[in-house]
Amino acid sequence: MKQKFRAFRWRMLLENVFLGSLAGLTAGGIGVFVLALIDRILVRRTEATLAWLIGGGLGALAFILIFAIFFPTKGRIARRMDEMGLQERVRTMLALEKDPSPLAELQRQDAGKAILSVKAREMKLRMPKRAPLICAVCLALALVMLLVPYDVFAYRPDLGEENRAFLEELMAELREELLKEELGEELLEELEEILDQLEEDLKSSESQLEQAAKIEEAKKKIEKKLEEALTKDPIGEALQHYELTKPLGEAIVEADEEKVRSAMEELEEAVLENTSLLEELATTIDLALGEVEVPEEDALRTALAGLALDLHENNPDNPDFEEKLNEDMEKATVSMIVALRQQMKTEEVKKKTKKKMDEAKKEALGQKGKQEEEETATAEGGKEESETQTGEGEAPKETGEEKKPAKEEGKKPTQGGNGESKDPNAGGSGTPFEMTEEIYDPYSGTVPYGKVFALYYAEYLAAQERGEVTDEMRAVLDRYFSQLNG
Amino acid sequence: MVTEKEIQFFAEKIRRILEEIGKDMIGQKEVVEDTLIAVIAGGNVLLEGVPGVGKTRLVRSMGKALSLPFSRIQFTPDLMPADVTGTNVIEKNANGENVLKFQPGPIFASIVLADEINRATPKTQSALLEAMQEHRVTVAGQSYALEEPFFVLATQNPIEQDGTYPLPEAQLDRFLFLLEVGFPSLDELVDIVNLTQDTMEERAESVVTGEEILAMRATAKEIPVLDEVLRYAMRLVTATHPDLEGAPEVTKKYIRLGASPRAGQALISAAKVRALMEGRFNVSYEDIDTLAYPVLRHRIKPGFAAITEKKTPDMLIREIIASVKK
Numbered sequence: 001m002k003q004k005f006r007a008f009r010w011r012m013l014l015e016n017v018f019l020g021s022l023a024g025l026t027a028g029g030i031g032v033f034v035l036a037l038i039d040r041i042l043v044r045r046t047e048a049t050l051a052w053l054i055g056g057g058l059g060a061l062a063f064i065l066i067f068a069i070f071f072p073t074k075g076r077i078a079r080r081m082d083e084m085g086l087q088e089r090v091r092t093m094l095a096l097e098k099d100p101s102p103l104a105e106l107q108r109q110d111a112g113k114a115i116l117s118v119k120a121r122e123m124k125l126r127m128p129k130r131a132p133l134i135c136a137v138c139l140a141l142a143l144v145m146l147l148v149p150y151d152v153f154a155y156r157p158d159l160g161e162e163n164r165a166f167l168e169e170l171m172a173e174l175r176e177e178l179l180k181e182e183l184g185e186e187l188l189e190e191l192e193e194i195l196d197q198l199e200e201d202l203k204s205s206e207s208q209l210e211q212a213a214k215i216e217e218a219k220k221k222i223e224k225k226l227e228e229a230l231t232k233d234p235i236g237e238a239l240q241h242y243e244l245t246k247p248l249g250e251a252i253v254e255a256d257e258e259k260v261r262s263a264m265e266e267l268e269e270a271v272l273e274n275t276s277l278l279e280e281l282a283t284t285i286d287l288a289l290g291e292v293e294v295p296e297e298d299a300l301r302t303a304l305a306g307l308a309l310d311l312h313e314n315n316p317d318n319p320d321f322e323e324k325l326n327e328d329m330e331k332a333t334v335s336m337i338v339a340l341r342q343q344m345k346t347e348e349v350k351k352k353t354k355k356k357m358d359e360a361k362k363e364a365l366g367q368k369g370k371q372e373e374e375e376t377a378t379a380e381g382g383k384e385e386s387e388t389q390t391g392e393g394e395a396p397k398e399t400g401e402e403k404k405p406a407k408e409e410g411k412k413p414t415q416g417g418n419g420e421s422k423d424p425n426a427g428g429s430g431t432p433f434e435m436t437e438e439i440y441d442p443y444s445g446t447v448p449y450g451k452v453f454a455l456y457y458a459e460y461l462a463a464q465e466r467g468e469v470t471d472e473m474r475a476v477l478d479r480y481f482s483q484l485n486g
Numbered sequence: 487m488v489t490e491k492e493i494q495f496f497a498e499k500i501r502r503i504l505e506e507i508g509k510d511m512i513g514q515k516e517v518v519e520d521t522l523i524a525v526i527a528g529g530n531v532l533l534e535g536v537p538g539v540g541k542t543r544l545v546r547s548m549g550k551a552l553s554l555p556f557s558r559i560q561f562t563p564d565l566m567p568a569d570v571t572g573t574n575v576i577e578k579n580a581n582g583e584n585v586l587k588f589q590p591g592p593i594f595a596s597i598v599l600a601d602e603i604n605r606a607t608p609k610t611q612s613a614l615l616e617a618m619q620e621h622r623v624t625v626a627g628q629s630y631a632l633e634e635p636f637f638v639l640a641t642q643n644p645i646e647q648d649g650t651y652p653l654p655e656a657q658l659d660r661f662l663f664l665l666e667v668g669f670p671s672l673d674e675l676v677d678i679v680n681l682t683q684d685t686m687e688e689r690a691e692s693v694v695t696g697e698e699i700l701a702m703r704a705t706a707k708e709i710p711v712l713d714e715v716l717r718y719a720m721r722l723v724t725a726t727h728p729d730l731e732g733a734p735e736v737t738k739k740y741i742r743l744g745a746s747p748r749a750g751q752a753l754i755s756a757a758k759v760r761a762l763m764e765g766r767f768n769v770s771y772e773d774i775d776t777l778a779y780p781v782l783r784h785r786i787k788p789g790f791a792a793i794t795e796k797k798t799p800d801m802l803i804r805e806i807i808a809s810v811k812k
Contacts, residue, residue: 087770092712103488103708107767 005077007120012072012080015125019070020063022127022135028059029138036145043154043200046146055142080126084118086111154204167202167211170360171195178222178353182345184299187229194221209481212364213461216454219357226350231294232343235301238288244270244277245284252300255340264333268325275316278325282311299342303335361454457481488708493762496705499694500763503551506690510547511540512681513674517665520780521548521639523763526702527755529662530618530638532603532653532784539667540678541641545599546688552699553692554596554635561606563649567613571623588625593617596633596696600640604650611657614638618660635699655743655787662752664784709758711769716754718810719774723750725806726786734809740797743787753781779803 032055039046070076078090093111096104178191198218205211232252239249247266251259271277285308294301310328314321460477463469469477500522507518517533521544524531533541542558549556559570572591579585592598593614603611617623621632640661642653658664670678694702724730727744728737737744757773764773783799792802 087766087772088712088715088768089766089770091714092710092768095712096710101487102490103493103710103767106490106493107710110765110767 004081004115004118004120005074008077008081008123009072011120011123012077015127016067016070016072018125019127019131020066022131023066024059024063026131026135026138027062028055029135029140029142031055031058032142033138033145036142036148040145040148040150040153043151045150051146080123081115081118084123086114086118089114151200151203154200163208163211166360166363167199170356171199171202173356174198174353174360177356178349180345180349182342183229183349184342186297187225187346190225191222194218194225207482208364209457210461212361212454213458215357215361215364216458217462219354219361220458222353222357223350226346226353228295229298229346230343230350231292231298231300232340234292234294235289235304238291239285241291242284242288244281245288249288252336252340255344257337257340260336260340261333264329264336268329271325272322275321278311278314278316282308285311299339300336303332303339306335307332364454453484488705492701492705493767495698496702496762497765499698499702502693503548506551506693507544507547509689510681511544512677513670514540514544514667517667518544519763520663520665520777521545523756523759523777524662525552525635525637526699526706526759527662527752528635528637528703529752529755530640530660532658532661532664533639533641533667534644534664535641535667536645536669537643539669541667542599542601543688544667545597545639545641547690548639549597549599550688550690550692552597552694552696554696554699555594555633556597556599557592557595558599558601559592560601561603561610563605563607563651565606565610567610568625570610570613571617571625574626586626588628588630590630591623593623594630594632596635596637598636598638600638602642603640604642604653606651608651608654611651611653615657615660618657633696635696635703658784659746659748661784662756663780665780666783706759706762707755709761709767709769711754711758715769715771715774718771719753719757720750721810722774722778722782722806723747723753725810726782728789734806736802736805736809740789740792740795740802741786742789745782745785749781749785753777756781775807778807 032051035051035054036046074094075091078094081090082088089107089111093108096107174195175192178195179188181188183191195218198214201214201218202211205214232255236249236251236253239245239252241249244267248260248263251263267281271281285304289301289305289308292301296302307328310324310332314324314328318324460469460481464474503522504518507522511518521531521533525548533544535541546556546558559565568591570591570593572589572594574586575589576584577587598617600614603614617632617636618638621634621636623630623632638661643650723745725734725737726741726749727733728741730744753774754769756777757769760773760777761767761769779800782803786799786802788797788799788802791797
């Protein structure tokens, strides 16, 4: 009898696990679906960890709940056995378990015989017919919702197919240009975050003017990040303050691998000649690093700090002093070279990204067409002013020598893309930013709109977000910027 | 305390009774079994069927098999209550004085066949009320106990309604079962004709005495009923009441009046006997479901909607069982 009960219990446990799993998957699916839906309504990315936590948590909870609710107790097993045609014999037997009367005994005997006639494997699994279907639907819904772009409900001002293509191309190029493995994992993550935000901002921008402002804003952020990563100059300069490490500092500033290697070799030789320099060198490096504000985890700083530590630990009295010194110096040299290479790459990326973003900004402001025409015109005239306009970020420096002839020729307003002459302060249609030769004169106190417009507009938007712009002023400024942008 | 011997005795007697009745009754197995259940449970039975399907024969045969005092009352519109219960008559006693002496009526038997009960007036029908429920008769302020076991097996014709007096609810409620005696099948009909060619007399022999019937009743009462089965039976009864909270839709729509608590008692008493007859020592849901029809069909009053939609009580009971099981 007990064996029979055990067989039925196992069968029901199996059923319970199956039912619990279905319930768990359903609950998990619903949880993930709701999370994904909320994320899409709030236009934010669904975090995989959170989705797993919620889905898994709800699933586990549902499983435990179902398992506990339908756990095969003696009474439940008896009920299932009775339902196999035993006509409540088993449950009555359990109810009369402690009854010593002859009738109860007869009942138990009768139930015992009846129990032997049923087999556990003949017991049909019981579950709601639609449970697997509901489970599948919930899982499918969750999956579909996860596959739906997170910004599907985001407000999308339609600035035309051309603009969309431009944004897509821009983002693809920026990602390709900026996200180089050599920059290091942490920096890459930060840059990717900025690019994601930029993409989102660009999509939700209501005008190209705003897009330009957002590009400018992102550019500043990226430049700042990359700038922070370039630590060779402050560290190199700090090392130059000390006589002992001056050559090494110069080599680091120049980011010249050979010079770094030779400076390190010289230092090693100097220490070997005069072992009292060992401690001095270590202290000098410590002092120099103490002067600069560079993150602790910076690779160059780590390399130098490591060297200083190794030098502190080394002892000229040790028999393997020379060997260890050489080993430490070599290790530090390699680490510094790796860090410098990374920084060189960062510098390169910085330049390229800046150029790319400047171009994108111009295009967003509608300057590109005009600029191209101007380039054509100047090429025909044998002049090079247009080049200064293309690389506007570098314009004042790079065009320093060329600006005089340009200035002389550019006393009059230059022609716009449409060939018409315009007052730079005038709004209206057509090309909004008229460049004159005067604009390129750094001493004239004037700057081209194209150079500063996005910057100013970004500042304006930021001030607006901070609540520093009154409603009255906002109306005026909105009109001002929109008129400037044509 | 019921012993194994008593159980075996019960089973043996049931087998013998059915065997004996089977000599006179062809087919109608369910009706015979249900009648026997009612007799052992101590209830009255109302047999309903068209003329000639063997209602009276069944009762007569049962009377013979049970070896109990049997009387038959043919109900007619001019039948008076005293014709049923008996009356006081003037007699001279030993001193030559005139005294009133109670002359027992045909009700003073163990098995009373009330043939075509709906043909008598309500006044006469109600003369049976006390006898059926309390197994007593009161005449002229004097109460007389009826000999146990006592039960009334009544018959009625459901189609000829002219000149009949439908039984009032109070009286219907006193019948444990209302059994519908259907028309026999072709083969059964052939057997019936062959059987009755020689003689119309019942061939059943007496196999059980009144005391034995009472002992069997006592045995059946000991059969255990699971609390949940008991509750299920009571839920069925309450589900016939349209005005009770949680009544099924079918009840609300089609039933005007639900079954009385007596129906619940009847259901459980009969279910215990059925279980034992089936060789079981516990009451099952199946017992309740099966017996719900004869127990409830005369105790529920279908409403206007049921009549217009031709919903029979059995159809309604089936739907109620289904809704309660949900």
